[in-house]
Amino acid sequence: MNDLFEYLLRLGDDRLILGHRLSEWCGHGPVLEEDIALTNIALDLIGQANLFLGLAGEVEGAGRDADALAFLRTDVEFRNLQLTEIPCGDFGFTVARQFLFDAYSWHLLGALTSSQHDGLAGLAARSRKEVTYHLRHSSEWVLRLGDGTEESHRRVQDAFDAAWRYTGELFLPDAVDTNLLAQGIGADLPALKPIWDEMVTDVLGRATLDVPDVTPTAMNSRSGSHTEHLGHLLSEMQFLARSNPGAKW
C-alpha cells in the first residue's frame, strides 16, 4: 500500500464529494447571490480535487488520471470523510457542515504548506487561498443564522447537533497519517484539533449557538466505510462517464 497515494486520495475525495454535494444547490439557492456563491465554492473544491487526484494518479504510477479515480472507483474505494457525503438537507445544515469542514480544511492545508513533498505543499498553498474565502463565507452565515430569527437559530443549532457526530474522525490519525507525519510529509492531526476547537467555539459563541453536547461516533471513512448516501451520490456523479467510456468534450 502506497501511503502517499492513500493520503492524496483522502484530500482529493473530501473535496470531490463535498464539491458535488454543493453543486446540488445550483439553481436552488435561497437567493441568487447565494446560488452563485455555493456553486463557486463547489467549483473551487472540484478544481482542488482534480489537482489532488491528478497527483495521486502520478504517485500511484498505474496509468490512472484524475478522471479515472473520480469516475471509475466504487463507494468502498472512496476515502472521503462521511461528513462530506451526507445529504445537504436544508440551508442551515449545508452551512453548518461547510463551516465545520472549511475550518478543518483551512488548518489542515495550512499545515501541509510546509510538507516535505513539494508537489503536495504547492497544491496545499494554492488551495488554502481559496478555502480562506470559503471559511469567511460559511462563518458569516453561521453568525447570520445563529444570531438571526428564532427559526434560523433553531434550525442551524439542529444542524450542528446533527453534523457533530461526524467530526470525531477528522483528527483521528491512522497508520497512513502516522507514517507520513514521521516522514515530514503529512500533517499532525491531533495537534490541529485544539486550534479547530478554538475557532469553532469562537464562531458558535458569537452566533449565540451551543457547541453540541454529542459524542462523535467512530466512522472509519478513511478505510472505505461510508453511509448509504455515498453510493447514490456516485451513481449520479459517475453515470455519464461510465456510460460513455473515454468520452471527451
Add this chain to the structure above:
Amino acid sequence: MVSTLTPEMVRSWLRGVKDPEVPVLDIVELGLVRSIQIGDAGEVQVDITPTYSGCPAMEVIEGEVAEVLAQHGVVEGTVKRVFSPPWTTAWMTSEAREKLQAYGIAPPPSGEVESTSPVAMGATVRAVPCPFCGSTNTTLQSAFGSTACKSLHTCQQCHQPFEHFKAH
C-alpha cells in the same frame, strides 16, 4: 533561425493570449506566465500558473499558448502547469489594473494581500472604490461572482452594480 529565439520574444507572442473570462487582459500582464525555457534545438517550454484551482479558463489558455507557439514555427512547444508559489494578484501589472478599471471591473489592490482573520469578524470588509464614479461609498453584495476571481458590489453613490477582481 530558431537559435536566435529568446524568452523575451516568446513573452511578446504570449501578449496575444487573452484571458477568455476577462478578455481585456493578456496572460503576461495577469502574471500567469511564470517562466519560459528555450532548449538548444529551439524547443520551448512555457510554465503557467492557474489563478484558481477550478478556473475553467486554464484549459483554453493552455490550448491557445500551444497554438501561438506553433504559429511562430516552434516545433516542440510544451505548456506546463506549475502551482508553487501560488498565483497572487500582487503579480498583476499596474497596466493590467488600469485596463481592468477602464473595463468597469474594480482592480485588486496592488501589493501583497493583507492577512486578515479567516473567520467573519463583523464589519471589517475593505471598501472597494467604484470603477465608474470613484466613490468609496460601496457595499459588498457577495464575495462570489460570475467567475471565481470576482466579487459583486454596488455603488451607493452612482447606484451602479459592479464587479471587483478579488485580492488573492
